[in-house]
Amino acid sequence: MEAEVERLRRLVGPSELSYRELGDDLAAASAKIRDLEHEIGRLRGERQEIDVQLFRARQDQQRYQTWLSRARRAEILPRRVLGKIRGALTRR
């Protein structure tokens, strides 16, 4: 029986070996794809994180601009009042 198995193995030997090698190649290729996917994922993840920072910066900028326009209005108001008083005094 064992001799028969050995005889059959000799017959299919190269194919069996090739099959194993193909399997190993496939596993190595798959691992390579996984590594590349992970590299892309790392970049994608960094972009995602930067998006959050950008959103935060825009939010801060909007807030700053609101604050700035209020400050400008507050600055202009006394000037206008003063101008009106000055105008009234000049007219007299």
Added chain:
Amino acid sequence: MSDRQPLPTLSVLTTVYNPLPAHLDECLVSVRSATTDIEHIVVDDASTDPDVHRRLDRVGPHVRLVRRAANGGICAATADALAAATNEWLVFLDHDDVLADGALDELAAFIAQHPHAAAVYTDHDMIRPDGQRVEPVYKPDFSPERLRHTNYITHLLAVRGDIAIAVGGIRPGFDGAQDHDLLLRIAARGLPIEHLAKVLYHWRQSPASVATDAAAKPYAYWSGQRAVADHLASLGIAAEIDSADYAGVYRVRRHTERTPLVSVVIPTDGHRARVWGTTRTLAVEAIRSIATSGTYQHLEFVVLADPDTPPEAIAMLRRVDDRVRVIESTAGGVHASIGDLVLLLADDTELIAPDSIAVMVALLSDAPNPADAAYGAVGAVGAKLLAEDGTICNAGYVVAGQPVAVCAGWPGDHPGPQRVLAIARECSAVSVAALMTTRALLDEVIDLPAATPTSIQLCSAIRAAGRRILYTPDASWYQFGLAARPPNEHNTTPTDPYYNPNLTPGRGDWLELPNRSGAPPRYD
């Protein structure tokens, strides 16, 4: 009006050792503005700077100054301050930090509204060296497991004086982590710890401060590590505590003698898909990854095969491991499993960390203890799920507004805002793609034959039963090709206790709402 609680009296405790006089001045002035009944205990821990002495000589009558003859470190000085305090509540303020305007008044009002509280903490932000206030830190409501992994509370902390004394006060030998140690001892007794979600403390980033560089005081983290070890030992939890990859973060690895049978329940339709360039029958590889690389082996695999599952897929599933049972029906299948613990697992997964199941089992196996009795035992544990490209697919959900996965799409090894991706912590929901719970709880909370619950439904039911839900980064799987935002997930609560009302709802990235911290915008 008659039901209004009387305001508590507060003792602010500040230990002083050679701060910049200008910073000390700001600190002292910030306390003086309080209108509530306070005393400010200032303990000079034998400062050597004559300018500090001169400044302390000029303190007002509301300050009680205690001068130590010799420098004894922060624990000894804080213990002296505690001994000198006469008011009901103790408020801890570092010598170069600043209280927000009205902080003590707001704190007193909050305590009056929460008369049962043993400790109260608030949010804080940072003061940069140029004086700008930046980086508000918005914290979750009390999160006991998170506190075991990092002192997320820090400032502002107020503790009821009688409770501080009852749990042993400030213990010597925990310098730099004395507040963490005190909190852990309060938590070990299961006492209520409340959160006031407002920035009431400005923490100065000085070069020697932990606020600037978490590695500036390594001894603080060694002390913290010992405090966590003591806390767990007092609860009868056997665990090994290491410092994690991030300063101030501890890695808690529980040891359990228990090895209960875990039923890995995998619903599938026998779907085949390409993953990393090769085609696989998803459920087969999900099982194979656990059977071949997992360290926990007391398992049974219960595959709930959809009626559409191809016969060849069922044949492959039966061959993949001799512990596999295929049930050709998805309805009621969980009840066919026999394990004390049940791991609900999506079929499009692959195990990453070999001891993931052991980690989850250990988190569900704490012996009964006072903390669990008060805060709820662990009801479910969710894993860190990575997408095919290694980015975060799920690390728990934020359920404020539309439920959303925490930091979905971020790099898989990113610690996340406030280290939320790197520590085990409570959250409102975790993904059913890799969720472990107990059979008893499943039977109690959910009528499984009726429907396959979504993550939010199942986790809401578990939380409604008074249990906590944990996310752990130490258990991890790949989950292939699923959207981060879960379909058909409905939210019933507008807030999430493990997020913060100052953070934007419907986002899982801790983005602050504008105008919440009182800090001016940053223009670096």
